[in-house]
Amino acid sequence: MGTELRVLGQVELRVDGRLVEVGHARQRCVLAVLLMEANRVVTMEQLLDRVWADRLPYKARQVASNYVSRLRQVLAGDVAIARRGGGYALEVDPEAVDLHRFHRLVQQARGQEDAQALALLEEAAGLWRGEPFAGLDSPWLAAVRTGLERERVAARLDRVDVALRCGRHTEVLPELSALADQDALDERVAAQFMLALHRAGRTADALAHYRHLHTRLIDQLGTEPGTALQDLHQRILDTDPALTPASAAITRGTAARADQPVPRQLPAPPRCFTGRGTELARLSKALTTEPEQNPPPSGTGSATRAAAAVVISAIGGAGGIGKTWLALAWAHQHAERFPDGQLFVDLHGFSSTQEPMATEVAVRGFLDALGVDPGSIPTDLDAQAALYRSLVADRRMLIVLDNAATADQVVPLLPGSATCAVLVTGRTRLASLIDRHGARHLQLDVLSRQEAHALLSARLGVGRVAAEPGAIDELVELCGGHPLALSITARNAATRPGLPLAEIAAELRELGLEMLDHDTDPAASLPAVLSWSLHWLTDQQRTVFGLLGIAPGPDTTLPAVAALTDLPPAGARKALSALEEASLLERRPGGRYTMHDLVRAYATTTAHDLPDDVRERALVRVMDFHLHTAFAADRLLDPHRELLQPDPPTPGVHPHPLPDITAALAWLQAEHATLLATQHAAVALGRHHVAWHLAWVLGSFHHRRGHLRDKLATWRAALDAAEHLPNPATRSRTHRHLGNAYSRLGQHEEATRHLTQALDVAVRHRDPTEQAHTHQQLAITWARRKDDRRALDHARRALDLYRTLDRPAREADALNQVGWYAACLGDFSMAREHCHEALTLCRHRQDSEGEAGALDSLGFIAHRAGEHRQAADHYHQALTLFRTLGHTYLVATTLDNLGHPHAALGQHDQARAVWQEALELYREQGRDEDAVRIQQQLADLAVLVDRRF
Known part of the structure; x- marks a missing residue:
């Protein structure tokens, strides 16, 4: 399917048929303006006028620029917003935009034979899903909307003309009847309606319609019908044979035979149907x-x-x-x-x-x-x-x-x-x-957020919905866009009009599926409706369904399900296929399986029918699978890291094979949410060693990807787990990593408190290794608190300890750290000596991450010493290594550093580019202080450039 962008209805972006959230109404306005001018430049002045008119927000240009930046993040790869000539151009294939495809189809139809023209015009009509830019409001959009509606009506009437020429008068009669009621004075519609009635054998009705129109025109406008309509009226009176299509064979066989009834068995159309x-x-x-046109399989019968x-x-x-x-x-x-x-x-x-x-x-x-x-x-x-x-x-x-x-x-x-x-x-x-x-x-999938809002509005009334927008958002979120859940919720609200929607949302949040159940009407109960799907499953498939409900994580994979269920891969695959076939499970790209939240909640209720030991053994197996696979991934990411082996996995559980660092990073990225959920499940089950080791094995990944808040959360959970574990070094490590996490988030008092506790435990238990690690982290924390001298003191103490411990990898890291803080204090000779020694040691040991860190430090030293070209060269080398390692956290930091020598050399475009990339990474990683600082650097750079010109 690719990418589809729509404005003929609600403004939407769909990728491979799936709705992608664009943002709030004003952001969709910006997208609508760019889509209307696809592949053409919209200046900033035009953008501001078309979106806000005379009600500009504070710092309007910056707001508009931010909206464009956010749109860039959500647009698919084959759609881009380019900065051109003081404005923006949305670069897209016009066929991907419903409006431009509509224009192309209408234009193309004008040069075709009737049959082809009709097909093109019907395809064009099918692109309209309602009022253009539905839900958006600005004077410019309102004017454009009016123009587009005129185009729609014109294309619709063109289609009816062609359909009449093709002899399809019976088909268009209901449509023309509705159009004639909507605009009783439109003579083109009247002519089409009269012709269709006459051809359908309803000449008297055609003549009667003319008389009614004649009377209205005289009474309301004081004028007669136009010449064309008068001529048609006369030809109908004369039974002009030219009004009947030459080939009656076009409709032969389509009308019901006189001796056969015409069944009309469709139930009533659904009320309040929205979206889709x-x-x-x-x-x-x-x-x-x-x-x-393919022939049927051999051996099949004529039927x-x-x-x-x-x-x-x-x-x-x-x-x-x-x-x-x-x-x-x-x-x-x-x-x-x-x-x-x-x-x-x-x-x-x-x-x-x-x-x-x-x-x-x-x-x-x-x-x-x-x-x-x-x-x-x-x-x-x-x-x-x-x-x-x-x-x-x-x-x-x-x-x-x-x-x-x-x-x-x-x-x-x-x-x-x-x-x-x-x-x-x-x-x-x-x-x-x-x-x-x-x-x-x-x-069928669930309704989009916008469609769910529309359903609740239709059922509850626009006024009640508008009065409590926050509660409506929560109801949509809790129902997950599931139509029956939304309908049940709307019924609960509609039958209790005096109850605030916020209270209904609170009930649904607290009671979950219980609120969507009904004791006496199974068709009005979501659990009952879902239960009917289980009738066709085997006992084993029902067990798998229940276990999937309690498995940690938002989705799962075949290897994880094999561990969870204790089934061989072939058996697990067969069970998953059966659940997918029953629409209880969805397979997504990458071999991942997921359930809708409400289906999963129902699966969880069925899991409670299983024996306690079956549930617990399943959870233990899947936890061990994730822990030991994460452990293998962490060893690939950081083979020089201290080896802390978790307890052996449950018999029969085998980690997922990861051949290299690329596979390890991909697996950790895909399973990240599941690994966090696994730690929560381990805490709930009292498996403290699993909870602690998950924090440990995720450490390198969290650091590389800049998942700072997740790192803090996992180590806070690990601190509780450590209280149940016997080794005092475990508590020291936990406080140290907690201090590191707090430090990176700028919470320096908390960081220092935990690091001090870590050092106290290490000293009390005479653990020089943990003392060295903690001094190293204290150096980082004091540097972030702008006390470089105290930072250098801790770094030196860490270096001395590592040298006595014969830990070359850690020694290289400490050498680099001492060099950095020496440079901060202006001692460039000492700084270069230590960082070059670190670089040599890392290259000798083929430690790419340590090498990149040393190069970054040498870049910093060169820049501080005024050697900007040398600084840029060092930073570029470090950046290449960090990118290769997938270490986005340090990629952001090095990009930030690299901008300074570029700016000092007058290379303003290069400085702006690296700082802009760093800014985007800082925002993704939640490094708010760094993001604010780099925004100021970009602003200062812009002022500098403006002054020069």
Whole structure:
């Protein structure tokens, strides 16, 4: 699918069909302006005027620039916002923007034959999902919106003209009737409506419409109808044969035969249906796309060959996700395309009260609806299906098969004619429909945040929603966009109009699934609806489902599930596939499996039906899997680090193999949230050594990626765990790492307190190694407190201890540290001596991270000594190594340092570029003080450049 940008409705960005959050309304306004002028420059003045007009915010240019920066972060790789000529240009393929695609399709239709032109105009009409820029407001957008609506109406009427020329008057009659009611004085609409009525054999109605219009024009405008409309009226009176299409064969076979009833079995359209624009468009595309021309598989019968031409859209998704609503909404929107009727049956594939409907019963119901004499219906299912196919042959009908359990239920109900369309809904993929009958599968996801807001607004009223926007946001978040959960929540709120929405949100937050349950009406209970999906699972698959509910982390992988369930990989894969097939689980790129939060909450309730020891053993296995894989990853990231081996894993648990540092970083990045959740689960289960070792093995990764707050959180959890562990060095290490985390976050008093405790424990237990480590960290902390002399003193004490301990890696690190603080105090000779010695030692030991640190220090020394070119060279070498190591924390710091020699050399563009990159990294890493400082550096640089010119 790629990237789609939309303005014909709500302003949206979709990547591979998934909605990407763009931001708040004003930020979407900025995106709308850039999209309207795609690939053209929008000056800053134009941007400010079009978004804010005369209500500019404080520091408007900076605000606009910030909005553009945030948009850059969310836009996909094939869309960019470039700075050009004092403004911005959104660089994008016009085909990726619905508005520009609409313009292209309308323009292209003007030079085509009628059939092709109609297809193009219908495709253009399908791009509209409502009012342009829905929910956004500015004078410029309002003016543009009005213009676009005029374009939409013009294209719509062009399409009707072409459809009438193609003899499709029956199809457009309902649409023209609605248009004529909306604008009773529009003579073009009136002419189209009269012509369609006349061709449909309703000449009297056509003449009556002319009389009503004539009267309105006289009464309201004091004028007669125009010449063109008067001429059409006269030609209808004269029964001009030229008004009837020359080829009646165009519509032959599409109208119901006189001896056959026209069934209208669709249930009422869903009230308050919102969103689903993408899914509705995909259904429309499936209807209008030519059938596959591939021959059917060998050995299939004639019924299969015929059915392969039928357009089948199999809509799948979890219980309560809105499959039936979507099917009915689409069916009612397009009912005019099926003048020979619509058939509907609920196959009860997933129900608490009924078994799945037998296919014979469904076929018999369709034959009854088609007017077949009960006495002439054959008893054999195959014969019944053949009769059904004969009756719908060459008729334009829609067949909706709702809530199917299996493909066997569906296949006999497929018509044999390509003039029919079929919608099938079910919780499973119905694989053989896709494989053997060319069904187009559509997997439903939850509603987007905007769609969920719209649903609650429709159910509760705009006023009540607007009165408590914060509560509405929380309800949307707690329901996770799940349509049934939102509907139940809306019902709870609507039936208690005096209760503030904030109280309903608090109830839902506290009670969770219990608030979405219903004792007497299973169809109104989310747990009950979800439970129906379990009926088709084996006992083992239900166990896997329950264990996935209690597994730590937002998602999982096959190796982790194998550990969790104690199944071989093949067995775990089969169970996951079954859950995915049942729409209880979703597989995402990278081999990751995830559940919707509410489905997971239900899975957790089923896990409580399992024996306690089954649950605990499963958690122990998956914790050990994650801990020992993280341990292996940490050894690859920092092989010189002190080796602290965790307890052996549970028998049968094997860490995921990681061949190199690249694989280690990728695994840690992918599993980061799960590893944090695993530590929480270990604390809850009293597995203190697991909780502590997870903090330890995540240390290098957190440092490299700049996850400072996560580092602090893991070590705070480790401090509680350390109280239950016997080794005093564990407590010293924990206080030291906590001090490091607090120091990096700028909380220096807390940092010093924990480091002092770490040193006290190390001295009390005569642990020189921990003393050296802690002195080194105290040096860093005192330097951050602007006391370089005390920092140098601690660094020297650490160096002396490391030399006595014969720890060359740590010695190199301490040498570098002494050199740095010496440079800070102006002793460049001592600084160079120590840093060069550190560099030599690191290169000898092939310690790339230590080498990069020494080069960074030498760059700092050269810059302080006024040797700016040498400084830039050292920094560039360090930067290359840090990037290779994936050490984004120190990449940011070195970029920051590098900007200074560039600025000193008058290389302002280079300085601006590296500082801008550093600023983005600082923001990502939560280094707020550094971000503020570098923003000031960029501002000072801009002033300097302005003064020069």
